[in-house]
Amino acid sequence: MLSSIVISSRIRLARNLYDLPFPNKLCDFESASNVSKAIFEILGEDYEYRRLKNLSNNQCLLLLESHEISKELIGNKDIAGYAKSPDGQITIMINEEDHLREQCIIKGFDLKRCYEKISKIDDMILDRIDIAFSKELGFLTSCPTNVGTGMRASVMLFLPALTLNGAMKQLIESLNQNGITVRGLFGEDSSCSGYFYQISNKYTLGLSEEDIIEMVEKNVKKIIEMEETARKTLQSVNESVIIDMSYRAYGILTNSYTISTEECLQLLSKLRFGIVLGLVKFKNPSIIDELYTNIEPAHLMDYYSLELSPKEQGIFRAKYIYENLENKLIKGV
Amino acid sequence: MLSSIVISSRIRLARNLYDLPFPNKLCDFESASNVSKAIFEILGEDYEYRRLKNLSNNQCLLLLESHEISKELIGNKDIAGYAKSPDGQITIMINEEDHLREQCIIKGFDLKRCYEKISKIDDMILDRIDIAFSKELGFLTSCPTNVGTGMRASVMLFLPALTLNGAMKQLIESLNQNGITVRGLFGEDSSCSGYFYQISNKYTLGLSEEDIIEMVEKNVKKIIEMEETARKTLQSVNESVIIDMSYRAYGILTNSYTISTEECLQLLSKLRFGIVLGLVKFKNPSIIDELYTNIEPAHLMDYYSLELSPKEQGIFRAKYIYENLENKLIKGV
Numbered sequence: 001m002l003s004s005i006v007i008s009s010r011i012r013l014a015r016n017l018y019d020l021p022f023p024n025k026l027c028d029f030e031s032a033s034n035v036s037k038a039i040f041e042i043l044g045e046d047y048e049y050r051r052l053k054n055l056s057n058n059q060c061l062l063l064l065e066s067h068e069i070s071k072e073l074i075g076n077k078d079i080a081g082y083a084k085s086p087d088g089q090i091t092i093m094i095n096e097e098d099h100l101r102e103q104c105i106i107k108g109f110d111l112k113r114c115y116e117k118i119s120k121i122d123d124m125i126l127d128r129i130d131i132a133f134s135k136e137l138g139f140l141t142s143c144p145t146n147v148g149t150g151m152r153a154s155v156m157l158f159l160p161a162l163t164l165n166g167a168m169k170q171l172i173e174s175l176n177q178n179g180i181t182v183r184g185l186f187g188e189d190s191s192c193s194g195y196f197y198q199i200s201n202k203y204t205l206g207l208s209e210e211d212i213i214e215m216v217e218k219n220v221k222k223i224i225e226m227e228e229t230a231r232k233t234l235q236s237v238n239e240s241v242i243i244d245m246s247y248r249a250y251g252i253l254t255n256s257y258t259i260s261t262e263e264c265l266q267l268l269s270k271l272r273f274g275i276v277l278g279l280v281k282f283k284n285p286s287i288i289d290e291l292y293t294n295i296e297p298a299h300l301m302d303y304y305s306l307e308l309s310p311k312e313q314g315i316f317r318a319k320y321i322y323e324n325l326e327n328k329l330i331k332g333v
Numbered sequence: 334m335l336s337s338i339v340i341s342s343r344i345r346l347a348r349n350l351y352d353l354p355f356p357n358k359l360c361d362f363e364s365a366s367n368v369s370k371a372i373f374e375i376l377g378e379d380y381e382y383r384r385l386k387n388l389s390n391n392q393c394l395l396l397l398e399s400h401e402i403s404k405e406l407i408g409n410k411d412i413a414g415y416a417k418s419p420d421g422q423i424t425i426m427i428n429e430e431d432h433l434r435e436q437c438i439i440k441g442f443d444l445k446r447c448y449e450k451i452s453k454i455d456d457m458i459l460d461r462i463d464i465a466f467s468k469e470l471g472f473l474t475s476c477p478t479n480v481g482t483g484m485r486a487s488v489m490l491f492l493p494a495l496t497l498n499g500a501m502k503q504l505i506e507s508l509n510q511n512g513i514t515v516r517g518l519f520g521e522d523s524s525c526s527g528y529f530y531q532i533s534n535k536y537t538l539g540l541s542e543e544d545i546i547e548m549v550e551k552n553v554k555k556i557i558e559m560e561e562t563a564r565k566t567l568q569s570v571n572e573s574v575i576i577d578m579s580y581r582a583y584g585i586l587t588n589s590y591t592i593s594t595e596e597c598l599q600l601l602s603k604l605r606f607g608i609v610l611g612l613v614k615f616k617n618p619s620i621i622d623e624l625y626t627n628i629e630p631a632h633l634m635d636y637y638s639l640e641l642s643p644k645e646q647g648i649f650r651a652k653y654i655y656e657n658l659e660n661k662l663i664k665g666v
Binding site: 044240243247248250251252253254255256257258311315322329331 | 571576577580581584585586587588589590591630644648655662664
């Protein structure tokens with residue numbers, strides 16, 4: 001089944017070693033690699049470890065497209081690394097903007113469980129490594145916006161109805177005034193696309209971890225209610241318009257000769273909306289959520305084992321979508 | 334096979350009975366029906382005859398959508414009739430704007446043959462009925478724009494490349510200055526849609542029938558050359574864009590939940606363009622040209638034997654297209 005509104009919850013903690021310059025000033029490669037080694041010793045052999053300098057550009061892009069690492073981490077390729085838990089929920093980026101970016105992502109709406117899970121790891125790290133901490137300010141971070149708890153609590157939401165009825169602009173402004181930041185599918189600097197919005201706390205200072213989680217949860221619950229109301233209204237007024245929109249999106253997805261990533265995201269989300277409302281019947285709907293990642297450039301090239309120019313990517317993307325979605329929509333007038 | 338550029342050629346002659354008021358002043362129903370009787374006697378039993386007052390509104394619309402009769406003929410429903418030859422090429426509208434509108438339509442580009450065929454019928458009529466004719470002006474008609482030969486020589490063209498490259502506006506202006514009128518798929522007052530353009534003579538006075546045919550033929554040949562050049566240029570620069578456009582049109586046509594006549598025409602023509610260029614492989618392409626008529630409202634209602642509201646028409650149109658086009662496009666990357 002596809003999640004109807006809440007896609008995933010995520011807690012991220014920013015930490016830095018007390019006796020090391022922040023990564024952007026870290027020219028001493030030995031010290032940099034000592035961070036990785038320390039993490040390796042703490043987390044043990046169950047975790048998967050990677051040094052980015054040992055990866056090809058395409059391998060790095062694969063991880064980026066899968067939301068496992070960030071653009072900033074790739075920017076620090078020479079000193080950067082990452083560790084991933086066996087279940088994939090916990091990842092630690094090493095020498096990103098901060099020495100450590102510990103995060104836990106789980107499906108659905110449960111920030112508290114995310115926090116519990118990542119706290120266990122964080123406690124192990126705090127026990128063994130001397131982390132930069134000020135009694136007055138809290139955890140010290142490379143960017144002042146993370147000082148304090150160093151925590152970002154975020155929830156990824158699918159908000160087609162609030163987008164289609166034009167309510168998002170005003171909602172984002174009002175959330176901003178309440179200390180909530182709204183971002184797109186690809187985190188910071190990414191614009192909202194395919195009806196996906198990442199809701200997170202704007203401030204990390206002056207609030208406890210529990211306060212932050214409670215504040216984000218409260219706002220997310222309010223947004224979920226608004227989206228549910230907007231969906232009901234849309235369905236009662238325009239049900240056939242939504243079916244038509246979903247069907248056409250499917251028609252273009254499965255018949256285009258060439259298609260861009262961005263257009264593909266938009267169309268997948270139009271199709272997704274019809275499915276989660278139960279208006280469009282679909283065999284194996286979970287393939288839709290897999291496609292969001294699999295149609296990205298590095299994933300396509302990896303799948304076809306080919307270096308593809310942007311023009312070729314468009315053609316192979318269309319081919320890939322056709323192969324995965326053809327004959328999956330079940331029609332009935 | 335689908336015609337690549339020239340769809341059909343048509344000659345129409347306007348004639349009026351000498352001793353009868355023009356149809357718009359014809360309140361004497363007996364005289365009006367005498368026109369029909371006279372035509373029946375001349376053409377004999379092979380022809381099919383209809384009195385419009387004996388037809389339902391939907392039957393009239395079916396004939397209109399099939400381009401067999403005009404809106405004006407339906408406007409004169411009480412006194413109007415029409416006759417059709419066994420092969421369907423010759424139709425005579427009775428008590429339209431003029432007492433007689435004799436026309437011959439044939440596939441392809443051959444105005445001379447159209448003229449030969451309709452002239453035979455016209456000669457039979459001139460032999461037996463006293464037709465309004467002035468030695469100075471020629472044939473007298475209800476509207477002064479038809480006085481003289483009473484003839485319109487027209488050719489229906491499919492001009493996607495000249496439309497897509499933006500050349501049509503200027504071309505239409507220059508044709509107008511050369512005594513050529515450009516109309517849409519549905520004759521007078523219809524705008525150009527689906528890349529179809531009807532090219533015909535503007536003037537009927539001061540030129541012989543042969544002059545008119547020669548002038549229209551000359552201009553059509555010029556337009557054909559321009560379209561061919563424009564297609565070659567488009568193909569050399571943007572071949573994949575055309576394939577993509579055709580494929581997507583097919584995707585929307587076969588997957589929409591509801592669709593308007595106008596959008597359907599546009600999409601059929603985008604698909605048609607890919608097929609006539611040989612870029613898109615299609616099983617049974619002639620179905621495309623049949624769909625242009627079959628998706629019109631009266632045809633849809635006739636096919637499903639249902640009275641359909643405009644909203645229902647959209648849904649049944651989409652269903653009809655799906656049933657006729659599904660699995661007809663043969664893909665190959």
